[in-house]
Amino acid sequence: MYKFKSEVNKIDDVYRIKIDVPFAVKFVCLYLFKFNDQYILIDAGLNMGNWSKLLFSALNDLNITIGDIDYCFITHIHMDHIGLVKTLKRKNPNLKIVMNDITHKVLRWETNDSTMEEVKAEAKKVANLMIKYGISEEKGKRVVQFFTFWPKLLRYQKPDVIVRDNDRFLDDLEIIWTPGHSFGHTCIFNAKKKYLFAGDHILSRITPHIGNFLIPNTLKEEYEKYDFDNILEHYLNSLDRIDKLNTKIIFPAHQNIIYNPHERILEIKRHHENRLSEISNLIKDKPMTPFKISQIHFGTDLDELNSFMALSEVLGHLFYLEKQGTVQKFEKSGKIYYKN
Numbered sequence: 001m002y003k004f005k006s007e008v009n010k011i012d013d014v015y016r017i018k019i020d021v022p023f024a025v026k027f028v029c030l031y032l033f034k035f036n037d038q039y040i041l042i043d044a045g046l047n048m049g050n051w052s053k054l055l056f057s058a059l060n061d062l063n064i065t066i067g068d069i070d071y072c073f074i075t076h077i078h079m080d081h082i083g084l085v086k087t088l089k090r091k092n093p094n095l096k097i098v099m100n101d102i103t104h105k106v107l108r109w110e111t112n113d114s115t116m117e118e119v120k121a122e123a124k125k126v127a128n129l130m131i132k133y134g135i136s137e138e139k140g141k142r143v144v145q146f147f148t149f150w151p152k153l154l155r156y157q158k159p160d161v162i163v164r165d166n167d168r169f170l171d172d173l174e175i176i177w178t179p180g181h182s183f184g185h186t187c188i189f190n191a192k193k194k195y196l197f198a199g200d201h202i203l204s205r206i207t208p209h210i211g212n213f214l215i216p217n218t219l220k221e222e223y224e225k226y227d228f229d230n231i232l233e234h235y236l237n238s239l240d241r242i243d244k245l246n247t248k249i250i251f252p253a254h255q256n257i258i259y260n261p262h263e264r265i266l267e268i269k270r271h272h273e274n275r276l277s278e279i280s281n282l283i284k285d286k287p288m289t290p291f292k293i294s295q296i297h298f299g300t301d302l303d304e305l306n307s308f309m310a311l312s313e314v315l316g317h318l319f320y321l322e323k324q325g326t327v328q329k330f331e332k333s334g335k336i337y338y339k340n
Contacts, residue, residue: 006054008061011249011257014195017058021046021080025206025254028080030055031197032062035190036170038070042188042197043253047083047155055084066092071161073098073169075199076182077107079153081253086155096160098169100177102184102219104159109216110151122214123147132336133311134291142304147214176242180235181208183215187242194248196261202242204256207268210235211312232320236272239265272317279317280326280340287330287339290314 004020015032031042045055059065066088072095074082082103088095099107109115126147127140135143163169163186165177174189178201188197200208210232220228227233243265250258258264275297282293291311298310318338321327329338 004049004051004054006058008058011251012193012195014251015062016251016257017055019045019051019054019058021051022048023080025080027254029251029253031251032059032064032069035173038170039064039068040170041069041072041088042251043075043081043199044072044085044088045083046080047087047153052084052087066095069095071096071098071170073188073197074100074103074159075187075197075201075253076100076185077103077110077154078182078200079150081199082107082154086157089157097157098161098163099159100175100184100186101162101164102177103182103186104162104184105216105219106184106213107154107156109218110214111154111156115216116148118216119151119214120144120148122216126214130291130308130311132331132334133315134289134335135308135311139304139308143308146305146308176238178235178238178242180210180231180238183213183219189245189247191245194246196242196245196247196250198242198250198252198258200253201238202250202258202261202264202268203252203254204258204264206255207271209309209313210316211309227323229319230323232272232316233323236269239269276317276321279314280321283327283338284340287337289335289337290318293318293338 006019008015008017013033017030018027020027028045030045033040045051072088074085085097089097110119123144127143130143131137131140163175165175167175169175172192174191176187176189178185178187181200185199185201187199187201215228243262247261250261252258279293282296294310294314297314302310318327322329327338327340329336
């Protein structure tokens with residue numbers, strides 16, 4: 001069993017509960033604060049090892065019980081952010097779970113036995129595309145396994161409150177849909193204090209993974225005007241949107257508190273500009289498959305999961321360049337190549 005450790009500190013009037021995770025990001029931060037006499041918890045953490053015990057112990061150290069918390073706001077569907085949502089609801093039936101409508105629909109789709117065949121079919125479509133992009137058929141099979149395994153670690157919990165982009169929560173908290181790291185990723189903004197609870201959207205030292213997701217056909221139809229390929233453009237646009245808020249402090253789900261939001265946003269944008277330039281230069285007069293580009297750009301010593309994420313990241317940048325007309329793709333011998 002994983003044994004994690006926790007740490008609690010206070011930033012202004014916000015409690016940060018920091019607990020280890022066995023991933024590259026090292027730890028997850030949940031945030032607890034009072035707003036209009038209501039306790040709000042940002043995210044539900046990880047359902048693994050002694051994580052739940054550490055969370056309840058941290059609350060106890062603050063003389064707060066799970067019964068005192070009025071709302072739990074879920075930023076996105078990933079297992080280290082939504083893992084304990086059902087546990088929290090069971091321990092406090094009066095706790096109101098708040099989710100973006102997109103997050104809820106994807107969660108329901110991924111965790112429902114009746115839709116498992118559709119999930120698997122969508123995973124196979126992604127795998128077949130990845131094979132065209134350069135991976136082996138054997139790796140393609142593991143892509144299917146990857147997409148069908150992770151939902152099994154999630155547990156469905158019907159939200160009590162559904163939010164959508166531009167909604168107001170508890171009158172004064174702004175709901176901001178920020179797709180990129182996850183299709184339904186959502187930030188919550190306290191306009192009075194200029195605080196942004198950013199989930200994985202903006203981190204202090206690394207950039208969140210921007211990649212491809214499995215989306216139920218019903219959502220594709222609902223968001224027919226949304227470009228599901230050009231995810232990077234959605235992400236960059238949402239960075240601009242956050243920048244215009246003139247945020248004072250960003251509370252991210254990993255790494256350090258961000259006290260220079262504007263500068264950090266500019267750094268992230270420069271990072272993606274540099275990656276776009278590097279990828280574009282890499283295929284100048286030398287067509288390559290996206291997988292080959294990812295191997296050159298990120299290296300070949302990655303484990304299988306990170307190798308897939310590297311390919312996904314490269315594809316996000318290639319799709320962006322393709323939309324701009326900077327690069328072109330063509331098919332040869334069953335493989336897709338990009339050229340500049």
